[in-house]
Amino acid sequence: MLLRGNGIVGLWGWLTLLLVACAARASEITFELPDNAKQCFYEEIVQGTKCTLEFQVITGGHYDVDCRLEDPDGIVLYKEMKKQYDSFTFTASRNGTYKFCFSNEFSTFTHKTVYFDFQVGEDPPLFPSENRATALTQMESACVSIHEALKSVIDYQTHFRLREAQGRSRAEDLNTRVAYWSIGEAIILLVVSIGQVFLLKSFFSDKRTTTTRVGS
Amino acid sequence: LALYFHSGEREEKCIIKDVPSDTLVIGNYKVQRWDIHKQGFLESAPGLGMFVTVTTPSAEVLLSKLYGPQGTFSFTSYLSGEHVICLQSNSTRFVAFAGSKLRIHLDIRVGEHFLDESVVQAKDKVNEVNFRLEHLIEQIHHISKEQNYEREREEKFRKTSEETNSNILWWAIVQTLILISIGIWQIKSLRDFFISKKLV
Numbered sequence: 001m002l003l004r005g006n007g008i009v010g011l012w013g014w015l016t017l018l019l020v021a022c023a024a025r026a027s028e029i030t031f032e033l034p035d036n037a038k039q040c041f042y043e044e045i046v047q048g049t050k051c052t053l054e055f056q057v058i059t060g061g062h063y064d065v066d067c068r069l070e071d072p073d074g075i076v077l078y079k080e081m082k083k084q085y086d087s088f089t090f091t092a093s094r095n096g097t098y099k100f101c102f103s104n105e106f107s108t109f110t111h112k113t114v115y116f117d118f119q120v121g122e123d124p125p126l127f128p129s130e131n132r133a134t135a136l137t138q139m140e141s142a143c144v145s146i147h148e149a150l151k152s153v154i155d156y157q158t159h160f161r162l163r164e165a166q167g168r169s170r171a172e173d174l175n176t177r178v179a180y181w182s183i184g185e186a187i188i189l190l191v192v193s194i195g196q197v198f199l200l201k202s203f204f205s206d207k208r209t210t211t212t213r214v215g216s
Numbered sequence: 217l218a219l220y221f222h223s224g225e226r227e228e229k230c231i232i233k234d235v236p237s238d239t240l241v242i243g244n245y246k247v248q249r250w251d252i253h254k255q256g257f258l259e260s261a262p263g264l265g266m267f268v269t270v271t272t273p274s275a276e277v278l279l280s281k282l283y284g285p286q287g288t289f290s291f292t293s294y295l296s297g298e299h300v301i302c303l304q305s306n307s308t309r310f311v312a313f314a315g316s317k318l319r320i321h322l323d324i325r326v327g328e329h330f331l332d333e334s335v336v337q338a339k340d341k342v343n344e345v346n347f348r349l350e351h352l353i354e355q356i357h358h359i360s361k362e363q364n365y366e367r368e369r370e371e372k373f374r375k376t377s378e379e380t381n382s383n384i385l386w387w388a389i390v391q392t393l394i395l396i397s398i399g400i401w402q403i404k405s406l407r408d409f410f411i412s413k414k415l416v
Contacts, residue, residue: 027219027323030232041221113232118219126348143348150355157362161234164366168373175380182387186394193398197405204413 024124028117028158030058033065033104035111040101045092045120052119053078053100054087056162059169061110066103072096082106115162123151220321225249228304231324235293236365239327239358242290243268243301245283246321257319260285265306266320273297282306296365327358 033039045051057063062082069078069088072095078088092098102114126144127136136144223229233241247266248257268289270279278299279291293299305318 025218025323029219029322029324030234032230032232039221041219043219120218127344137345139345140348143345143352146352147348147355150352150359153359154355154362157359157366161362161366161369164369164373165234168369168376171373171376171380175376175383178380178383178387182383182390185391189391189394189398193402197402200406201409204409204415 024121026117026119028115030113030115033060033102033112033114035107035109036105037111038101038103038105040099041116041118042097042099043118043120044097045095047092047095049092049121050089051092051098051121052087052089053116054119055083055102055114055116056085056166058113058115058162058165060112061107063112063166063170065112065114066106067100068103069098069100071098117158218321219323220319223303223305223318223320225305225307225316225318228302229320230300230302231322232298232300233324233326234298235296235326236361237293237296239293239361240290241293241299241301241324241326242288243322243324244288245303245323246286247303247305248285248319248321249307250316250318252316267302267304267306269302269304271300271302273299296368327354 027043029041031039053069055065055067057065063084064082066081067078067083067086068076068080069090070076071093077090078100080086100116100118102116104110104112126147127140221229235241245266245268247264248259249264250256251258262285264285265282266285266287267282268279268287269277270289270291272278272293272295274295274297278293279289281289283289291299301324303320303322
């Protein structure tokens with residue numbers, strides 16, 4: 001077998017590496033959800049892994065979506081209707097395929113852009129400790145703390161980018177609405193006021209020919 | 217390749233990636249076809265291919281290629297903005313006839329700041345730290361590019377808001393002018409009308 005030649009230490013090293021490589025995954029996807037549509041994603045998770053699902057609606061309508069997370073047995077772990085943003089952490093209670101769905105079925109004509117980030121397992125350590133005899137050197141500890149800080153910076157950046165995209169989408173919506181409303185109201189004003197005058201004029205023109213004047 | 221979703225045979229599924237310019241985006245995918253006889257997804261589907269189309273924010277096509285049932289594609293963005301990655305199978309079967317669906321496994325990575333676990337671990341400690349430092353520098357470059365991109369977008373956002381603000385102000389002035397002039401015109405017109413009809 002492939003693993004036998006390396007001895008026990010090697011075997012554990014490979015196993016740990018394999019487990020670590022399998023366990024830590026993060027998928028972040030931004031997709032467009034058309035109106036009255038539902039989109040489901042599936043992921044195979046090993047029992048005991050800590051997973052986090054985070055989603056945010058970026059553009060569209062009232063910026064809300066239904067989300068639902070089910071375990072392999074069909075038990076609903078998380079279900080929220082019309083949420084703009086949420087984050088849900090859970091530990092997989094059993095092996096199998098977990099399913100999470102985003103639904104825009106309540107909306108009749110707005111399609112939404114949804115971002116989600118599904119993190120499975122913890123990130124692998126920067127300096128794996130299976131073939132390590134001593135503790136981390138200062139340099140390595142410094143690297144580890146810089147890495148952690150950078151990861152959180154990237155995380156904050158992503159959140160900020162999404163919020164800014166959402167804000168900008170609203171601002172552009174507002175701008176379009178103001179433009180349409182101004183033009184629409186100007187047209188209505190002109191049509192109504194000119195119409196009023198002509199209508200009034202027409203009342204007096206008709207009366208003259210059909211009725212006789214009352215009084216002197 | 218863990219995350220997967222289902223798609224119709226001829227359906228096009230698109231993913232949006234908002235990236236700054238000069239960023240490398242790498243995508244891995246694997247597609248499986250549903251077999252009606254076996255009532256399951258085939259492990260490998262020979263002959264099945266996927267068209268991968270990448271569109272830039274200015275609606276130009278950056279990448280449009282046919283790959284096999286499993287493949288890796290990558291592109292480097294030269295514009296900052298929302299790039300749309302679309303996957304569509306090249307299946308020629310009639311949709312109604314097939315009643316089939318596809319399972320698409322997808323993994324898309326942006327930038328080179330992900331930890332590459334497949335690199336051989338150096339026995340030499342100095343080299344290992346060196347490698348990690350390079351990885352950290354790459355991460356910092358990515359953050360810096362994103363910050364620049366963020367600045368561009370914030371400017372666009374600010375311009376939109378200021379435009380809305382001045383539109384509203386301009387509209388209020390125009391509306392007042394329209395109202396006043398319409399009012400004057402109405403009164404004048406009616407007055408002239410009544411005078412001509414000898415009612416006043």
